[in-house]
Amino acid sequence: MCVAGHSVLRRLWLLPVLGVAFSSCSGPESAPPDAAGETRQTAAATGGSGVADDATEPAVLPPDVRGAEDLPEPGACVVVDQSSFDSVGCSRPHTLEVAQVLELPDDLPRQRPDDQQLLSLSLTQCGEPAAEYLGSTDMDATRLAPWTVWPSKTGWARGERWLVCGVTELDGAEPVERTGSLRGALVGEPFYEFQICTEGPPSEESIRIVPCDQPHRGEAVPGTVPLGSPMDQLPDSSDIDEVASPHCAVAVENYLGISERADVRTVRRIPTEQGWQAGHNSAVCYVETEQPVTGTLLGIGDRPLPV
Known part of the structure; x- marks a missing residue:
């Protein structure tokens, strides 16, 4: 897959997985x-x-974010904002790093599940790739977190079943724009x-x-x-x-x-x-x-x- 082309532009749903939903126990x-x-x-x-x-609401990107055939490759550093989903060199400022691009299971319903269901599903698929990319399962002790992306309802109806498993550094709920790779961080x-x-x-x-x-x-x-x-x-x-x-x-x-x-x-x-x-x-x-x-x-x- 490549992000060089602009031929198909579709809407994505973007949800952070935040490392703070804990209760304390002394x-x-x-x-x-x-x-x-x-x-x-x-x-x-x-x-x-x-x-x-x-509670945290999903961040919804507008319709002109690129679609399935223009997804970034694993290891790519990506800028995600309201008008782009662009791979850049990791030495340049970016907000997301792609750990792996997966295909969702074939037995999912034709009508797209709601975002909470997709979030739970994406976590079962993306937790291990994110940990492998970072080199440790210790994300919950850090400001680093998985960040998953899946098709919009329109893309789902067209048969898209891709899943981008990424990692990001958070400041509260917001991704930090950073330079340098998080691989092995x-x-x-x-x-x-x-x-x-x-x-x-x-x-x-x-x-x-x-x-x-x-x-x-x-x-x-x-x-x-x-x-x-x-x-x-x-x-x-x-x-x-x-x-x-x-x-x-x-x-x-x-x-x-x-x-x-x-x-x-x-x-x-x-x-x-x-x-x-x-x-x-x-x-x-x-x-x-x-x-x-x-x-x-x-x-x-x-x-x-x-x-």
Whole structure:
């Protein structure tokens, strides 16, 4: 497939898969008496760098976005806006990188499923290609996310069954225009360029993502806990905790370089029901501090916190 031609112009639906639809769950060994237990609440990203509890509507591109025969190749860096779907060199500003272009299953109905159904379907198809492109399954601990594109109703009626599996960097709900490729971006040290840090405690239901060099009280730790597929049911919280608790204890110890500190606690954030259906199928481990810090806790050991 190629994007050089302009012969067929059709409408696409574009939906981000946001890495913020989680509820918080503090480890019982570290939670204060008034923070014990777990809460579940719908959460999604809003514009800017904030994160709030609300539903996210699909972004609809207008009719003059290119159609099926002009789709980009895997590995292409793409500019997506209200009038184009253009492949560019990755050294140029772009918003989307194509991990893979797939064909949807042949047994789908002739009438196009609604967008929520297609989103769930696309996640089962695109999660693995996105992770392979980034080199890790740790997307939920970062500002990187899958971004899927499928045919419009008109294209569907014409027999189009393609699916573009892409990845993007988010600022809230909006893709960031960036340069350079994200291929392998979550392998090793590059993870920390995209790491989620939270302005307030990650044990709270709603979090605000901030750059990690600004004052923050939470840092997502590499090594998310896979919990299943979006086509499965969300596991019970007790089953999640049984798996996530020992995993996070080890992940945090490796992150800090010390087994425990009185001024740092381990927090787990688990998917909400809506987040689960939207592809957030892992628990994320965090370190949380009592006071804001201005630098990373990676490898801090027993040194003073960077307040």
